[in-house]
Amino acid sequence: MREGLCKHVEATLLDASRGRDLGLDPEAVGALGRDVSAVRPGFYFTRMWAPFVLLEWARQHDVRL
Numbered sequence: 140m141r142e143g144l145c146k147h148v149e150a151t152l153l154d155a156s157r158g159r160d161l162g163l164d165p166e167a168v169g170a171l172g173r174d175v176s177a178v179r180p181g182f183y184f185t186r187m188w189a190p191f192v193l194l195e196w197a198r199q200h201d202v203r204l
Contacts, residue, residue, distance in 0.1 A: 145175055145176060148172075148175050148187060148191050149173075149176055150172075151172070151191055151195060151198075152168050152169065152171050152172030152175065152187060152190060152191060152194070153169050153172035153173070154194075155168075155169060157194050157198065158190075158194065160202075161193065161194065161197055161202070162204045163190070168190055168194075171186060171187040171190060172187070174186070174187065175187060
């Protein structure tokens with residue numbers, strides 16, 4: 140995760156407009172994006188996986204609120 144998808148996941152979660160388009164709190168999603176590259180004990184990629192997949196799915200299918 141930290142090597143292959145890290146940059147893509149981080150960029151997706153830090154894109155405030157994507158989160159806003161789906162009615163998500165851009166600050167909360169952005170915090171997850173900042174956690175992607177942080178190396179801290181107790182951080183698990185599963186916390187960010189669901190929002191990342193939702194944002195990517197919405198982008199690919201041009202879904203907005």
